[in-house]
């Protein structure tokens with residue numbers, strides 16, 4: 001059977017790269033990019049694009065009617081830092097967007113749904129190091145609360161209605177193609193831009209703040225691998241722990257200095273994102289993903305840093 005794939009939130013940091021990867025894996029016409037904003041890059045010309053607000057269930061329904069998607073990726077969301085500036089909007093978008101998509105996927109018999117969770121679903125009382133798949137989860141950002149609730153909804157739709165929903169708890173994602181979307185881990189992208197442009201960067205997270213991160217190429221590959229895995233291998237129907245590489249701003253700066261020796265890192269104090277970062281894990285145990293669908297990251301810190309710098313230089 002041929003596939004028809006909707007990517008909702010196609011203009012964001014993940015969507016931009018996911019649409020391109022899916023269009024390579026399938027065909028351009030099989031992958032429908034959808035966003036509330038017009039894309040200003042290759043996506044626009046390469047294949048179908050639709051204006052869609054995931055909170056507008058009528059429009060969303062028309063899109064399901066028009067394309068009868070076999071797969072849906074829902075990426076439209078407010079992230080951790082932006083969410084704290086508008087908690088009610090973050091809750092509305094992250095939660096009702098998901099419920100709208102789950103309901104329509106059921107109604108239109110969509111074969112598979114993908115929805116991302118995050119390390120933000122963990123909280124101050126979750127174990128910080130090698131955070132396990134199952135543990136205390138007490139998120140204290142509205143983004144994290146929406147991710148944890150969303151995970152429960154995904155599992156609920158799987159168990160009650162047999163909807164094939166799959167999900168990953170993304171760490172901070174590092175990429176150069178599209179700008180990050182207002183998260184707490186964004187420093188790890190800004191640092192590369194400023195290192196090249198100014199030779200210095202003022203980090204909003206402290207020197208010793210260690211967070212789980214991953215290079216976008218790994219994240220996209222892992223996401224598609226999860227979606228391609230046979231359904232009976234997917235043991236986790238809430239969301240999979242998923243790990244790449246953990247580091248602090250200091251360690252990242254030292255790696256950048258191997259390429260830009262004069263690079264200077266300073267720290268800006270009293271940023272609200274520090275408290276968010278402090279409530280998150282330092283590293284993640286992703287053994288369940290490795291066992292169930294053979295997940296294995298390909299980028300370590302050195303390889304990621306080299307790739308980021310060489311692509312941003314172009």
Ligand code: SER
Nearest residue numbers: 079080118183184185
């Ligand atoms: N990168 C995201 C954020 O910082 C975490 O999911 O909000």
